[in-house]
Amino acid sequence: MTGSAIDEVVQRYLDHLTVEKGAAVNTVSSYRRDLVRYSRFLAQAGRSTLTAVTESDVREFLVALRRGDRDGGVAPLADSSVARTLVAARGFHKFAAAEGIVPEDVAHTVRPPKPARRLPKALAIDEVEAILEAAGAPDHPRALRDRAMLELLYSCGARISEVTALDVDDIDTEHRAVILRGKGGKERVVPVGRPAIAALEAYLVRGRPTLAKRANPALFLNVRGGRLSRQSAWQVLAEAAERAGVNKDVSPHTLRHSFATHLLDGGADVRVVQELLGHSSVTTTQVYTLVTVNTMREVYATAHPRAR
Incomplete structure (x- = not known):
């Protein structure tokens, strides 16, 4: 089980959300979109199995989301969107650890970026x-x-x-x-x-x-x-x-x-x-x-x- 391909574990997690958690269709679709993006990032980083993924990889993923890819035409995400994507990744890693697919949850200490502090708008x-x-x-x-x-x-x-x-x-x-x-x-x-x-x-x-x-x-x-x-x-x-x-x-x-x-x-x-x-x-x-x-x-x- 430790050698399971990342895409296979992603599908298992999505099935878990649908069947056991009863998540809404829109929620599952959102998680699927975010995790497809995550799995592509891991593939580009040379991680073919989930056991090869480290906490540093998760943090690098956050950096990549905020930085975007100008050459690839990928715009940087807003902090709120980064936080939402991280929720999906953290849930995925937690599930994998709970199922014994990996020995530990490498994402549990990774926190989303703090939202920018908006200044109050005063009237004249x-x-x-x-x-x-x-x-x-x-x-x-x-x-x-x-x-x-x-x-x-x-x-x-x-x-x-x-x-x-x-x-x-x-x-x-x-x-x-x-x-x-x-x-x-x-x-x-x-x-x-x-x-x-x-x-x-x-x-x-x-x-x-x-x-x-x-x-x-x-x-x-x-x-x-x-x-x-x-x-x-x-x-x-x-x-x-x-x-x-x-x-x-x-x-x-x-x-x-x-x-x-x-x-x-x-x-x-x-x-x-x-x-x-x-x-x-x-x-x-x-x-x-x-x-x-x-x-x-x-x-x-x-x-x-x-x-x-």
Whole structure:
């Protein structure tokens, strides 16, 4: 069995996925495509049997996927596609070891590449203001609610789940503060700007009483008097962005990103921003400093007389 050709073991593994694991047809087809590519790579490396394959071969395969072959017309794969292909190769080697086809799993320590860290995309201040202004007619209960919610999202840099979970008692309009409950139920007190407080007071006085069909501690209510859901809050923002003419992918997290970026652009210390966002580590917050560095580079390149 140790001398089995690689293609034969690949077929056995695919049969195992189909019959014993009950994998979907599309899944098996994807694995087949990835493993055919893997077996061709091994053949080119002179590996005719699976026992001849080493951990170094698996790692070289990853390098080849990311590098591509310009002469052969093979484009390099994105990290996500490399990771998917490695999953197939690792599963294949694990199966071969479990079946006794090879003495050990040479791929179990090989890890996929870490995905590139995407920088948050912050809105310009005038875009945020346009979205807030586009929340709706000022005298309609739902519009008052929407404006208050969007103002609060941006004023506090809160997660959408934190805002929809708020109760009326969590807002302190006198001291302009709000209690947010983050991941793991960890509470933090965050200051609230005057425009957000004004919008909240207008909603509490003229909007929420109309929406409250029954006793409910929730701050933001839907038209039936229940707590507003995250999905509905998301839709409120999307519609406001569309009315404002902001032709970008805008989500509640976009306002959170914008909050952090605008604070750092204004000179705020990264550790203060960390506390406001409720990040357990400053490392998580430091991604926003990369955004502001990029912005500074752009300004420098266009404004400094001797930048080029």
